[in-house]
Amino acid sequence: MSRIKVKLKEKDVLKLKEICKEFNNEPGELINVLHRSQEHFGYLPAEIQEVVAQELNISLAKVYGVVTFYSFFTMVPKGKHPISICTGTACYVRGAENVLHEFKKQLKIEVGQTTGDGKFSLSCLRCVGACGLAPVVMIGEKTYGRVSPDGVADILKEYAE
């Protein structure tokens, strides 16, 4: 721990302490605390995990272990337009992998990453309940159905400012 220097704004630390307090600083509530923290801050960088570890009296390694185990938690900030590609069974057999590949190619990022300009981030999810539209892609709240690799460029163009 000696060489991690945590730099947070005072109000962020207070907010985190408040979240932990909501759950009585109970170590068993770690996952709930992380959920609420990610809801508020958008992601869970090292600094946030450090404060949570101290407040709940859990080792930092354990907090990191939980954050990296559950795919819902992320240590990188999501982009302005988070892209989710459904790789559930129906979408997968209808070619979701090729669509995903095309997004990776065009954005030059891997799954779980965010573009350098902070505009797009890429993630996979399992089934949005619109299997009839497979393969499905979600950008923010907007859903795109029957996406083909050829259509990816046009979709991204919608978000060009």
Add this chain to the structure above:
Amino acid sequence: MEKIKVKIDNHTLEVEKGTSILNAAKAAGIYIPTLCHMEMKDIGIDHKPGGCRICSVEVSGRRNLAPACATETADGMEVNTHSMRVINARRTIMEFILSDHPKDCLICPKSGDCDLQNMAIKLGIRQIPGQEFAAMSTYKTDESPSIIRDLDKCIMCRRCETMCNDLQTVGALSAFNRGFMSAVGPAFQMDIEDSPCTFCGQCVAVCPTGALTEHDHTRDVINALANPKKTVIVQTAPAVRAALGEEFGMPAGTLVTGQMVTALRELGFHYIFDTDFAADLTIMEEGTEFLDRLTKFLNGDKEVKMPILTSCCPAWVNFFEHNFPEMKDIPSTARSPQQMFGSIAKTYFADKINVKREDLVVVSIMPCLAKKYEAQRDEFKVNGNPDVDIVLSTRELARLIKQANLNLANLPESDFDHPLGESTGAAVIFGVTGGVIEAATRTAYEIYTGKSLPRISFDQLRGFEGIRAASVDLNGFELKIGIAHGLGNARKLLEDIKAGRSEFHAIEIMSCPGGCIGGGGQPLHHNNTDILKARIQAIYSEDDKKVIRKSHENPYIIKLYEEFLGKPLSHKSHELLHTNYFDRSSKIEIS
């Protein structure tokens, strides 16, 4: 306790309710193979995650195989530990485990003493189908001065995690990531040196594979011995002599002091000395410091800090620097015996033999991995030259002896050299829990009361309990002593002090179970705490055999003070034999 009847293979037996299938089978002389399981009841460890499934057995009436370590027996249960279904399943499980494990056994530091390798041999694995589909992880090898972590060899048994969190409460290690990429390590995959790790090495002591090993320094020793310009001297810690023999097939608890000295001489060391000499010196300094603080305390001095804590154990020093920095003025300022030895060797002894500091190489043989880290701390260097140059663990010494084609068992016994090889029984018991405080009490008693001890051994200070309390009568004053081994136990005593609940005047703390004899650099005990107890007996038997058993009666220590140091806590002593501690805790910085 309620008894139940079970049938395991063809044995019908009665066991206590709640016994696992694994332990019930053991009672019938059937040893079900295990990999992730680790039970050491004596030190409160019962690790049975049921994760590896190697211990799978067939239970009649159940559809699936059951993990024997994590399944309780039930009345009338019938278990088959070696049906063809079980044998097949075990092989498949092993093939899966090996599918993403590196295959470089020939050059792996764990080769020959590896639980995974032994299991592959036992199960007769000859091919590993499916490895082409496995995603081999490619983690960077993390090399600290003490511990090397090669996470590609991790099989996720999570034994290290249990030792680090449950036994030691250090919290440096946790499982992270999922699937093929899962491994155990510090937060954010930082190097272990940047984590709160104390380098106690208990993770290394239980790792079943080559994922966690000591940083091997045997080559540095060979190079030093091969250099004609260097004078190479060696010191051996008390716990080494009680365990080294195990590496050569001798039963646990065999003392090999004399053979070890001969082996070191055969290897070409110029002087064979004993850390025990420095342990006697530690008692002179630490004991005097204690009596000084105690006298002030009894005279009503409000400034003086009580209790005094021992400071011999380098992992313990790391632990309080990380976790209790506000209490860093409570432990004794006395350096550990290893460092006292180095400092005296490179001043007093170097002068005596007329060798320059830079041309004198001090090698330590230690049961400990934290000693490797301690030796390279800046405060133990003079112009960049360390007081102790190279630290080898007991395991590494065994390797060196084997490379020299020597068989320890066949070597004649010989004695340590003078002047830094003479020691008392008080020094030998530094290697076991309770030993340092017993040694200190022997000397403190005689100095404080002015009387000679009626009986030298203090049985009330001995034992294997994690936390022990005892009192000693000093001329009507009841001296209260606390003892803890294992850092989790140490933490409890420290919390008591912090909360003002502690009644002790003096506390001894050792990081490893059983004390140094259970250190992270010792021959692997494979989770058998009887081995630790046998080593403890060996140490006490060496103490019993010694003619001189009190540190202040060591003639060479008396001479060292006459010729060089003056008296305990003198200016020179402070400069060479004492140290100060640092705050290494993490702080949340607010921008």
